Amino acid sequence: MKNFICLVLLSVTLSSCYQSERNCHKFKTGVFEFKTLVNGELETTQFIRNDSIEIELYKNKRDTAYIRWVNDCQYILTSKNPKNRSEKKPIQMRILTTKENTYKFSYNIVGETKTQEGQVTKISELK
Known part of the structure; x- marks a missing residue:
């Protein structure tokens, strides 16, 4: 029983220490790429974002x-x-997790509950 309690406490301690990275600030500006499947084909969208404007290039x-930041990890387009x-x-748009030069996000039309998710890669900083 004593071993079981120690195991439970150790599990709780280790799991509470794990927190996914959310360094959203470094993704506020730059050149980005988003890939997704459209009708079975991989499509790529590139976009440039500064603090208040996002320019998307697709096909x-x-x-x-226009971008309105709600907080470091959430904005309205x-x-x-x-x-x-x-x-x-x-x-x-909500940045859910970040890792090195990528972030996972969810998005929905304001006022609607259906959300979708994706992943973006930061290609470079703004010049």
Whole structure:
């Protein structure tokens, strides 16, 4: 019984020490890349982000969005030039974990509960 209690205490101690890294500040600016499967094909999007603007390049088309940071790990994207009603809806982005030059994130349209997740790689700093 004594060994069991020691094992439980050791397990609790070790698991409470583990916390996923969230160094979100280093991902506020830079050049980034996002890859995802679209209709079974791997698609790549690159984007440049400074503190208040994000410029996305996808299939040789540019799209610009305003960024409003809620905190170091959460921001709202709003399209600068929406082309239709759905593009007018802001998107809430949350950085969930960070590791070296990548971060995992979740996102959803503001006001909706359905979320999706992805991973972004930071390619370089802004020049």
